[in-house]
Amino acid sequence: MKKMHIGAAFMAVVVLTSLVWLGCSKDKDSELYGVIYGTVADFATGQPIGNANVKLRQTGETTLTGSDGSYEFQNVPSGNYSINVSKAGYTDLIDDYVIVVSDGKKVRRDVQIQKLPSALRIVNSNGEDISVLDFGAEADVTSRTFSIFNDSPGKITWYIDVVDCGWISSVKSMLTDRSAGEIEPGRQEPVMVKINRSGLADGLNTYMLNINSDNGSKELKIVAGEEIGLPSLSTEPVSNTTQTSVTFNGKIIDAGLPPYDERGFVYSTSAQPTYDDNVGRITAVVNGQASFSANQSGLEANHAYYVRAYAKNTIGVAYGNDVYFTTGSLQTQVSTSAVTNISAESATLNGTITVEGSPAYTEKGFCYGTAANPTISNNRVVATGSGTGSFSKNISGLQYDVTYHVRAYAIQNGQPIYGNDVMFATAWSNTQVQTSAATNVSYASATFNGIVITEGSPAYTERGFCYSSTATQPTISSTKIPVAGSGEGNYSKSVSGLANLTTYYVRAYALQNGTPVYGNAVSFTTIWVDATVQTSAVTNISTTSARFNGKVNNAGTPAYTEKGFCYSSSNPYPTVGDNRINMLANGTGNYYYTENGLSEGTTYYVRAYVMQDGSPVYGNVVTFTTSGQTVQPVVYTNEVSNLTPNTSGGIIMSWSVRFNGSVSNAGNPPYVERGFFYGTSMNPTGNKQVVSGTGTGSFYKNVTGLSNYQTYYVRAYVKTASGTYIYGQNEVFQTFD
16 A cells, blocks of 8 residues: 655664663653554545554554544553554555653554545556547447456446436446446456447537446446538639630649549639529639639620639538639730849849730739749738839848748739749858967956957847856856957957866857857966964063064965954954054055954964955964963863663663863963873772863863773863863762662
């Protein structure tokens, strides 16, 4: 089963240790007992769950819940406990909540468990979950199968209700010939679905089949037949127009389902002619080709007509768009010439009117696009003039490095007449940039240098530099610095705010048509020279003053901005956060400062410093003591604490303890070491335990590996600058078994 684990392995060790101590310290007659009780409920509904198995983990004792979900463990020895809960159809619960039993009390612990997901699955012969059973459109396919799979630890009962839909004849188990039954855990029941195709409606038939059980339900879509629809087609412009005849043109876009078995054209002097109207109709050959035509004669001269291509299947008739044409005119004739003056984004389009037509055309020009045979619904430019002869038009705003198609056109009687399709391609040449070495490199700035070798066509729209301290090939997604200007040649940019002593990578770039073009990557490292300072011996020491001496050996790069001294009587490594004497920066060499107001008979720590780039740089530490009376330090031994047995398998192997001491007076001069001596005799001087630190206040040391059944003595100590040990009083303690 799946586990819902709350994890606390350490508790078992605590419980075991507690029982061992109880066994050592009490006899059985005096041992106290308590009661653990509670309820088990459903996590989702809150309803009580009967017949659930509850186990007391520390003892292995188990019990079952009643119909009200309750359980109880009696006569439980005092101690710490936790429970497990399991129930068929639910997720096992490992409850790490600590139940503390003491003083014969009753302790309650209520829990909730989660139900397992639905066990019912619908699968195919490969055991894969399915949601659709498709009979398709084949007439001889009248049965399909699926299986009900029991994916649970317990037996399930299933049943299927089929509402009469006119074409599903039966849904029954292939094993029992029934629509209901039981399935053992991990087993499956094959089910056959039979259909009556004579009951199917035209098109796609669907039915949602419900498979139910006492542990979940599923839906299975039953599908039979296929989608049906009318053909789709377009009416193309007419051709070969004379005073009494014309060629109709059409194109099948989709043959429909079932496929069309007749196609042709309907025409009339009114818009939107139809197949059933009392108008002209002419059929075209059905030969599997999408484009089709038909020649129609006997039309009225100089008359306006509408024509629509049509295609017919068993569902009905589909029509193309209306095309308007007029008989009795001389058609304008136009041709397209080669394109000239081609650049990256412009060109000159050329055409010729060879026949003006009658009536004369009312507009001429060009249409162009990236697909063959563009029309005036694509890009369209109008040219001025009338009559026959050549005409041209300059266009711009073209895309770079793209192939275009262009056709000259003329509009006669409101209809476009097109010339031949001519192709041309716009020009493209790449922008080229190069990165030169960085110059004027300092600790926080540098000058970037680049060259535009080739401007490119189209010309770049932005140039600059991109740089990074991590990416060896930086991009404009790193740090980007545009540089004003255009054309070819050198360009530069001064950059500040760089990190000191850091290697950077930089590339020149240019944006051509919105895409970055990069030069080579160059690297450089910002400069940093540490400022150095040393502290000299303190001179002119009196009871309350002294002269501090320092020396700046190197001003650094960047140069330091402040120098001085910092000192403290408690911090062995004084910082600018302690007592601080700042002085103006003025290069290298010796400097000094006499500090007054010091304490008599006190030891001080002093360091020279400089501030470089906002951070302190320190010299060595020098100590000195102002004049005053010698005072012995005072140390005390405090009571030991944390006396703890170290056990293995319930047996005490050794003991640990914490020694405690305190210094009430550090002395003058102050002591130089502190710690503890311990042993099995009074006034110990062996087993030395040094504790870091100086000054007054408490200090301690944790000691392990002490023996069982032993009396120990411990003394805190401090060691003076002259090497004398000052001791605290003896503290005594005992270990046991």
